Amino acid sequence: MNNSQFNQMIEQHRSMLNAFALKFTGDIEDANDLIQDTMVKALRFSESFESGTNIKGWLYTILRNTFINEFRRNAKRQSVVTQQEEISSAHLLQTATRNGAEGSFAMRDINLALKNLPDAYSVPFIRYFEGYRYHEIAEELDIPLGTVKTRIHEARKLLQKQLQMYKAKKFN
Known part of the structure; x- marks a missing residue:
């Protein structure tokens, strides 16, 4: 047909x-x-x-x-x-300046870490982060399901390594 x-x-x-x-x-x-x-x-x-x-x-x-x-x-x-x-407006007023500065540094570092990932890892990871399910990513990228899972796992490990400075730090 x-x-x-x-x-x-x-x-x-x-x-x-x-x-x-x-x-x-x-x-x-x-x-x-x-x-x-x-x-x-x-x-x-x-x-x-x-x-x-x-x-x-x-x-x-x-x-x-x-x-x-x-x-x-x-x-x-x-x-x-x-x-x-x-989130209450009072809490926002109290912490906005500090959080804004820390947040902008963190976002810059996160974006840089994502850019440093190979496309093979970053594309599936970003799709997963956007809410797509593993099988949807596999269909879209035309790769096996296991490969999608592995690449997302590897992307997480690489991002953890690149962003480890934020692991110990707490933003209060």
Whole structure:
């Protein structure tokens, strides 16, 4: 089956996907984004679909997993935002100057340490830090899952070594 035939086949199930996406997201725009992401992934991984099997089930699984992964990413981001909003303004005023200076030095050192990592380590590490799961990174970079895990582990070790001066220091 060529790409155009496969595209026509999955397009026939768009309305079914639309109903599920709307049920998941509760918002028409978010549902449309979810369907678009699902269709892109279906086309990208069309070679893994076995002809004669349940295309609806396959598409639904992609849609559901895409929604869950995006939900997890957003939950991580929300958690950081919520924790930052809970910091009292009095505490911020008291420590802003000192933390700002120390923070800028630390961020400069972290960015420098990340730049010193080989691309083979830094790209998977940054993707993982952004909230992507190991298998998503492996798919995106087209490398084995074990390689992704190893490279992230090695990146952590290298960063620890380069940033060990901050390990003993506590920012109070």
